[in-house]
Amino acid sequence: MNFFKKLFGSSKAPETQDAQPTPQVHELGDLTEAEAANLAIREAGEACLDRHWRAVGTVERDVLAYMISPTFSGGPYWPSTRQAYRVVRRGDTIILATEGLSDPFDDTEGMGNGFEMELFVETADIPEHAYGPVGEVDPFKRSWAFELVEHVARTVADAGGITHQLDQYGALSLEIPGFSQSHPMSEQLPKLFVTDDDCTGVLLGAPEPDFSTRVEDMPLSPVRLVPVVLITAAELEYVRSGGRAAREDLVSRLQEAGIGHMSSLHRASVV
Template identity: 65%
Template structure:
């Protein structure tokens, strides 16, 4: 199974993967083919491929999905990071008019080495925004510059916590939505330079809503090979809105969502909108 993990860490090519330097010394390399896999490994690979194709189909009804993903040369799970269902830990880029969507790619993969379960965490996270600096906005076919955007950095931080929790679908089903806050804003790589001051609290936190308000496209993918998958929206909220939730809990969060809807704000994150509280 370790061989299987190493060989199929990602089905799509990570855009940020560094070029390999050719070896100058003569060495022996053992080669493998699909036929070297066990029947269970072949079945898992087929399910993963079917999962990716379902995500491709869905995201291409929302916008235009880039062929390359933002990923890693080596899966973070091999280096002490949180485990995803498989070693494929990546992020897709979807162009939608003036907006860009960053979405996790791999949280809904079937679990490596485990049979009889559904499509991984049965969820993928996404954030949509038009407010990405020009230097961090790649041309069509070039996704690497997006790694230097506040939205991508925010999604990566959130994704790490969701992966440690093993997904959040049960809590979303119970509460309908969630709020989350990321510490250490002033020490971030890009968020601290790109987000306006009214999005950071006095104690150096950045807040967001998960799963609400509703997106203007379907966030439920039914045609997955094992089980339906939920696309969970991530919306950046202001410091005042985060403090409102802190002081009022679930009732305040529900009220904030209602106010955002009333003001015409969906889950698209805007750096220029005013606070609704």
């Protein structure tokens, strides 16, 4: 698997905690009434997510965004052609979160806020060369955390969202194959996180973070923020052999160990 060889672009304007996002100006003359309404709903949703993340940390104004949407080159279909990732600075940690999985569908009305979810990973272990200073987000695309959340986002988009599965099981696990063929992950993740068959794994949806993961005031329907939690090879093998019971036990162990939803490269396995 040849992971994530894409061009990214971002602008360079800094952001502060109290600053408001720069309003977007669009030429509406060429839009149909339905397209204009969809755009207004999308921008209202962006504003809701922005307010929510500002209650969590310092939100960068710029996002990591593709110069050309992967939708146009055979990539996964998101609800709209907008596929982006925002950066939230939170003390010593960084949150990288998807932006667009909860957009209203471009071509379908009456279906709520897209997949009604966004993904995020929180970590204190971004390498120095991939850690952008305040106002600069571009370096983060060279981090294992970005590559991880991007891969999970592609998988979730291919599945058409996972909210129903989360409702049924409470937490999900996901294996990422072809680890050695990745770029930042294979260079930056310790062997502790790689199985003998070249996989790494994550939990989705649990453990819960110390902030709300429900955005109730979205324009069409509530949206949940789903944590992506990196797990060790031993923990992945434990889930492989034990199924749902092992997954639920792993969530409890991570909570009891004080690790919670944080993706840490410097912890021991809890199994």
